[in-house]
Amino acid sequence: MNLIENLKWRYAAKAYSNVKLAEEKVDQILEAINLSASSCGLQSYRVFVVSNPEIQKKLGADSYNRQIESCSHLLVFAALNNMSSSYIDNYMAMTEKQRGLDAGALSGFRNGLHAYFNAINSEQKALWAAKQAYIALGTALIAAAELKVDATPIEGFNASIIDEVLGLKEKGLHSTVILALGYRDLEKDYMATMKKVRLPIDEMVTKVY
Template sequence: MDLIKNLEWRYAVKKYSDESISEDKIDRIVEAINLTASSCGIQPYRLFVITNPELRQRLGEGSFNAQIHASSHLLLFAGFNEINTDYITNYIEMMELKRNLEKGGLKILEDTLIDYFSPQTPEQNAIWSDKQAYIGLGTALIAAAELRVDATPMEGFDSKLFDEVLGLSEKGLHASVIMSVGYRDADNDYLALTKKVRLPIDEFSTRIS
């Protein structure tokens, strides 16, 4: 399978070359993220694609991850601070429209979601949104590998700095996780030629019949 070969090929790149990724490939990665799964299907996070060199240098301050600024593009997954009734209602209306349903055709789903999220605290909403953002991150890593684009998922960044510099709080968002994309500098990346190490399948997985 090409998928397995591409996943064997990928690793978390430490050193990127100066080569830029085409916007066509970036668009395909973004589309894959948009198509990925999310609980209840309501996509409680937003994606930012950042290329501005000065901005990325600022966002990388204090981080040990030089890939924040030293790569082709930086992807930021920003979770919602709150899952409110207005968002749920608007999303359900869009679902009804896209599926050619009458208004109110998904009323039961709408009420169920409102009943579930309304009692939760903003902290609980934020944690749930972060978990959904990580599903998007996983899809992004696979999509990049399929395009033979290198990627590095990262938690080692100042999330408060990202929130402040990008004005995320005013947008009802917070920085959840980031991923750099580009092309590996194989001559200067110490991991480029090392063997990928994973547990044997029968140790990693258990089948229950």
């Protein structure tokens, strides 16, 4: 099965070559992200794509992850700070339009969302939004593997630096996780020849049939 072979091929690359990714591949990964599932379908995060050595250097300051500056493209998954009523209303209006429904057809669902988000505090909302970004990260990792693009999910970064450099606060966003994309440097990457370590499947999975 090609998918499993590609997932065995992928690993979290530690060093990147200076070969740039074709824009077409970047766009396919971004489209896969946009097709990710999200809670209530609200897509509570935005993705910033950075491919600029100077900016990448700034983003990677105060991080041990050299991949931030050496990768071809860096994706920053930025979650919404607040799931506001107006965001929900706009999203519902977009859904009605894309599905050819009458305006207000989704008012029951919309009211349920308002009630749910009014009942949780801002910390819970930000956490909920960030969880959705991690689902997108997983989709991006699989998409990259399918395209034979190397990728490194990264939590080891200074979020306040990234938020500042990309002006995320003003946009009502905060960085949650980032993803380096590019091509592995076989000579410099100590991880490239390491065996992939995983639990035996039956230790991880319990089938209840």
